[in-house]
Amino acid sequence: xxxxxxxxxxxxxxxxxxxxxxxxxxxxxxxxxxxxxxxxxxxxxxxxxxxxxxxxxxxxxxxxxxxxxxxxxxxxxxxxxxxxxxxxxxxxxxxxxxxxxxxxxxxxxxxxxxxxxxxxxxxxxxxxxxxxxxxxxxxxxxxxxxxxxxxxxxxxxxxxxxxxxxxxxxxxxxxxxxxxxxxxxxxxxxxxxxxxxxxxxxxxxxxxxxxxxxxxxxxxxxxxxxxxxxxxxxxxxxxxxxxxxxxxxxxxxxxxxxxxxxxxxxxxxxxxxxxxxxxxxxxxxxxxxxxxxxxxxxxxxxxxxxxxxxxxxxxxxxxxxxxxxxxxxxxxxxxxxxxxxxxxxxxxxxxxxxxxxxxxxxxxxxxxxxxxxxxxxxxxxxxxxxxxxxxxxxxxxxxxxxxxxxxxxxxxxxxxxxxxxxxxxxxxxxxxxxxxxx
Amino acid sequence: xxxxxxxxxxxxxxxxxxxxxxxxxxxxxxxxxxxxxxxxxxxxxxxxxxxxxxxxxxxxxxxxxxxxxxxxxxxxxxxxxxxxxxxxxxxxxxxxxxxxxxxxxxxxxxxxxxxxxxxxxxxxxxxxxxxxxxxxxxxxxxxxxxxxxxxxxxxxxxxxxxxxxxxxxxxxxxxxxxxxxxxxxxxxxxxxxxxxxxxxxxxxxxxxxxxxxxxxxxxxxxxxxxxxxxxxxxxxxxxxxxxxxxxxxxxxxxxxxxxxxxxxxxxxxxxxxxxxxxxxxxxxxxxxxxxxxxxxxxxxxxxxxxxxxxxxxxxxxxxxxxxxxxxxxxxxxxxxxxxxxxxxxxxxxxxxxxxxxxxxxxxxxxxxxxxxxxxxxxxxxxxxxxxxxxxxxxxxx
Numbered sequence: 001x002x003x004x005x006x007x008x009x010x011x012x013x014x015x016x017x018x019x020x021x022x023x024x025x026x027x028x029x030x031x032x033x034x035x036x037x038x039x040x041x042x043x044x045x046x047x048x049x050x051x052x053x054x055x056x057x058x059x060x061x062x063x064x065x066x067x068x069x070x071x072x073x074x075x076x077x078x079x080x081x082x083x084x085x086x087x088x089x090x091x092x093x094x095x096x097x098x099x100x101x102x103x104x105x106x107x108x109x110x111x112x113x114x115x116x117x118x119x120x121x122x123x124x125x126x127x128x129x130x131x132x133x134x135x136x137x138x139x140x141x142x143x144x145x146x147x148x149x150x151x152x153x154x155x156x157x158x159x160x161x162x163x164x165x166x167x168x169x170x171x172x173x174x175x176x177x178x179x180x181x182x183x184x185x186x187x188x189x190x191x192x193x194x195x196x197x198x199x200x201x202x203x204x205x206x207x208x209x210x211x212x213x214x215x216x217x218x219x220x221x222x223x224x225x226x227x228x229x230x231x232x233x234x235x236x237x238x239x240x241x242x243x244x245x246x247x248x249x250x251x252x253x254x255x256x257x258x259x260x261x262x263x264x265x266x267x268x269x270x271x272x273x274x275x276x277x278x279x280x281x282x283x284x285x286x287x288x289x290x291x292x293x294x295x296x297x298x299x300x301x302x303x304x305x306x307x308x309x310x311x312x313x314x315x316x317x318x319x320x321x322x323x324x325x326x327x328x329x330x331x332x333x334x335x336x337x338x339x340x341x342x343x344x345x346x347x348x349x350x351x352x353x354x355x356x357x358x359x360x361x362x363x364x365x366x367x368x369x370x371x372x373x374x375x376x377x378x379x380x381x382x383x384x385x386x387x388x389x390x391x392x393x394x395x396x397x398x399x400x401x402x403x404x405x406x407x408x409x410x411x412x413x414x415x416x417x418x419x420x421x422x423x424x425x426x427x428x429x430x431x432x433x434x435x436x437x438x
Numbered sequence: 439x440x441x442x443x444x445x446x447x448x449x450x451x452x453x454x455x456x457x458x459x460x461x462x463x464x465x466x467x468x469x470x471x472x473x474x475x476x477x478x479x480x481x482x483x484x485x486x487x488x489x490x491x492x493x494x495x496x497x498x499x500x501x502x503x504x505x506x507x508x509x510x511x512x513x514x515x516x517x518x519x520x521x522x523x524x525x526x527x528x529x530x531x532x533x534x535x536x537x538x539x540x541x542x543x544x545x546x547x548x549x550x551x552x553x554x555x556x557x558x559x560x561x562x563x564x565x566x567x568x569x570x571x572x573x574x575x576x577x578x579x580x581x582x583x584x585x586x587x588x589x590x591x592x593x594x595x596x597x598x599x600x601x602x603x604x605x606x607x608x609x610x611x612x613x614x615x616x617x618x619x620x621x622x623x624x625x626x627x628x629x630x631x632x633x634x635x636x637x638x639x640x641x642x643x644x645x646x647x648x649x650x651x652x653x654x655x656x657x658x659x660x661x662x663x664x665x666x667x668x669x670x671x672x673x674x675x676x677x678x679x680x681x682x683x684x685x686x687x688x689x690x691x692x693x694x695x696x697x698x699x700x701x702x703x704x705x706x707x708x709x710x711x712x713x714x715x716x717x718x719x720x721x722x723x724x725x726x727x728x729x730x731x732x733x734x735x736x737x738x739x740x741x742x743x744x745x746x747x748x749x750x751x752x753x754x755x756x757x758x759x760x761x762x763x764x765x766x767x768x769x770x771x772x773x774x775x776x777x778x779x780x781x782x783x784x785x786x787x788x789x790x791x792x793x794x795x796x797x798x799x800x801x802x803x804x805x806x807x808x809x810x811x812x813x814x815x816x817x818x819x820x821x822x823x824x825x826x827x828x829x830x831x832x833x834x835x
Contacts, residue, residue, distance in 0.1 A: 076476075077476065078476045078477065078478050079476075079478055079727060079728060079803070081475075081476040081803070082475075082476055083474070083475055083476040083477070084474065084475040084476075129474070129477060129833075130477050130478065408728060408729060409728075410728075410730070413756070413764055414732050414733070414734070414755075414756025414757055414758055414763075414764055415480070415482045415734075415754055415755060415756040415764060415765065415766035415767075415770050416480060416482070416756075417479065417480055417482050417483035417484065417770070418477070418478050418479065418480060419478055419479070419480030419481075419482075419725070419727045419728075419732060420478075420727045420728035420729070420730065420732065421478040421727060421728050422728050422729070
């Protein structure tokens with residue numbers, strides 16, 4: 001029997017990657033920051049600064065611990081039918097530690113988000129499957145940002161840090177046969193993906209703050225090397241007539257499953273009075289760097305596999321054509337009630353994120369649309385509660401609503417397996433947190 | 439002291455979480471993927487035969503099996519009046535001592551179902567429509583049936599490519615031919631006097647007919663059903679105007695061309711050897727997934743080559759304007775193309791099933807059902823089954 005080997009490079013029936021690498025990108029981080037519409041790059045003062053502008057860690061106390069929880073219910077609809085995308089829920093732990101030297105504040109900060117169900121999740125549905133890039137899969141990701149900040153001068157701080165997300169490597173190697181039990185093993189290894197963040201922060205005037213943030217592109221690759229061997233397959237045991245001669249399938253699957261663009265952010269905060277704060281962030285998202293993130297595989301087919309299941313030429317992989325975008329965030333905080341021991345703050349904000357995604361007229365169905373995020377929240381700060389908590393203790397709640405503009409998707413090919421559809425979506429994200437200061 | 443304990447505990451907790459990316463091991467319990475339930479599905483891909491007899495080896499998708507010397511084919515599948523209906527052709531053959539089959543007659547049978555999966559042959563298997571008119575020459579078949587005004591209207595092929603006739607019924611069992619002559623004949627150049635296998639839909643106040651035609655000496659199937667596909671429309675279902683993609687119209691006395699021809703390898707085209715291949719027996723489904731109509735054409739492609747002489751498959755094409763169709767690419771076509779794997783040294787790696795003459799309805803927004811004719815490739819192993827079979831299109835079980 002002639003044995004042959006066919007090398008095949010195909011873009012298998014796997015999907016384009018989703019866009020956001022961490023839940024911070026989608027829902028932001030910190031009850032106060034979220035309630036202020038994510039306009040937090042020139043505010044800071046807690047561990048949420050690790051994401052928004054790490055230099056503003058210097059506004060935090062010398063030691064504080066934050067614990068918050070959120071749940072986002074995601075209502076995504078195709079042709080007015082709701083999908084069953086999982087709610088995104090999880091706990092975030094934040095910590096800030098620091099010291100003051102030479103009249104300069106230095107702070108270490110960490111913000112760690114852990115989803116309820118798992119530390120990470122890779123989704124590899126069919127290549128053409130509709131995937132909502134901000135909500136499918138991506139947010140189910142353990143993500144941490146840690147870093148340091150310090151004051152160069154009392155009016156100028158700088159900070160550096162890194163984003164960590166979990167990553168996975170591994171695959172299966174097994175053999176199957178008619179007469180023997182399947183044998184093999186699964187190799188799985190957990191790794192991490194790391195990218196830098198940096199920021200700077202100025203207080204030129206008592207009532208004016210300025211910030212600038214850089215977040216490096218963050219991308220994760222899943223690699224699954226799978227090897228499946230199969231012995232002769234007989235149609236009838238008695239006559240031994242073989243319908244499949246022994247063969248082997250080596251399937252290396254690669255997928256850039258998570259992507260977050262490089263971001264440059266400028267921020268301003270104005271504090272006209274002790275009770276009033278206005279802030280605004282302008283962020284440039286460098287989505288054009290996002291290459292084609294479709295998952296692909298290299299398959300080596302040996303034996304009868306290749307002849308019975310003939311190879312096909314590589315699938316056309318369209319350029320996603322992502323475009324750079326600007327996002328605008330506006331926020332405010334009003335000290336509605338204030339005494340020596342109690343302070344109540346009301347917060348509100350708005351964040352506009354235009355979609356980087358062109359119309360999906362081809363085979364891929366990465367889905368997104370212009371997003372309007374509206375948020376509100378309340379903060380209660382109590383001073384000197386106990387012997388242990390002599391410094392202010394805060395409780396914060398927020399509600400964040402994502403509204404995705406309806407978008408009609410028209411396919412250029414009438415035989416497209418997904419076809420035309422209308423996409424609509426909204427997300428309700430509710431959360432609460434507390435801050436302990438020591 | 440108490441304060442120190444609290445601080446240490448809090449610090450320990452923080453360090454634990456900071457280190458989780460490196461500490462945790464895989465195997466955390468995860469949930470299902472989610473997000474798949476409302477995925478749109480156009481009905482062009484993910485077709486699978488349904489195994490309706492799981493006690494027999496191999497997929498057995500048959501709802502009706504033909505007997506010796508006969509063939510069931512050309513189903514017309516519709517949902518109307520709370521039931522599922524299928525009208526199909528029973529073609530009878532004479533088989534000579536060399537095994538050559540010659541069609542001698544055909545008639546139309548009908549089946550009914552309440553769920554589209556379990557079927558009953560109606561009228562005790564007797565035909566609901568038989569040949570009787572002179573032009574039918576003993577053959578009526580390839581029905582296409584619509585539910586119209588409290589009853590049913592059927593367009594059917596008569597003779598061997600002689601034309602397309604019309605019959606009507608109030609109850610789906612008693613049919614009256616409403617014209618003694620065919621309402622469509624092969625009068626265009628490309629048809630060569632040969633038309634048949636119509637599929638009629640009523641949409642936007644217009645009857646639209648897709649039919650196959652063209653005279654060829656290729657495979658037996660193509661000799662009967664033609665090898666090209668044309669289009670006609672009508673306001674009353676009786677008087678038809680043929681049109682093509684160049685906007686030629688038979689009403690204007692223009693020579694109207696076909697709208698659909700073989701072009702893909704699996705359709706049997708071989709330009710080097712001058713073989714045209716065949717596309718025939720269209721089944722039309724109009725969907726409206728979002729804000730515009732999509733016309734889907736399911737059709738038979740006739741690949742007459744190794745390893746089986748009789749190898750047809752079902753292909754899919756689509757259009758946004760009713761007569762300018764785009765074929766599915768190699769990922770989509772052929773949509774049904776089962777192979778019976780068999781390693782015979784130096785002879786073959788597989789034998790092919792034949793799947794042909796499809797008719798499709800949309801059961802749900804994400805589920806489509808196809809009835810089609812299927813013949814098995816190797817009678818010694820499979821029993822040589824032939825009949826009307828069932829396949830479904832849905833993304834996930």
